[in-house]
Amino acid sequence: MPIYALQCSAGCGQERDIYRTIAERDRDLPSCCGTVMARKVVAPMVAPDIGPYQAVAVDVATGKAPVINSRSAHRDFLKRNGYTEVGNESVGRKAGEVRGDFNLRGDLTRATREVIGSKR
Ligand SMILES: [Zn+2]
Known part of the structure; x- marks a missing residue:
């Protein structure tokens, strides 16, 4: 989505950037000094x-x-x-997929008991 630069229509010098789709670039623009801010023509960032x-x-x-x-x-x-670029290669896993035999609750319980048990 492009960034649009706005400036105060009343000329107070206030400027602001908004982030909108092209279709919505002029919809519900913020106000300054009691007037709707105007879009400012600036060089595109490429x-x-x-x-x-x-x-x-x-x-x-x-x-x-x-x-x-x-x-x-x-x-x-x-x-x-x-x-394939190095670093973009597939690792054969889906996003969020976890492999392995994990038992985090069991591991934490055992570790906690070991620590507590060692101090008693
Ligand atoms: Zn203003």
């Missing part, structure tokens, strides 16, 4: 593209490790070759 880098893996299309010079080239390179 994330820069990635700088060029030498891939360490070979491209199936050329048989060579290419120089990648944009995010889209990076995505296409990974997809075309079936590569």
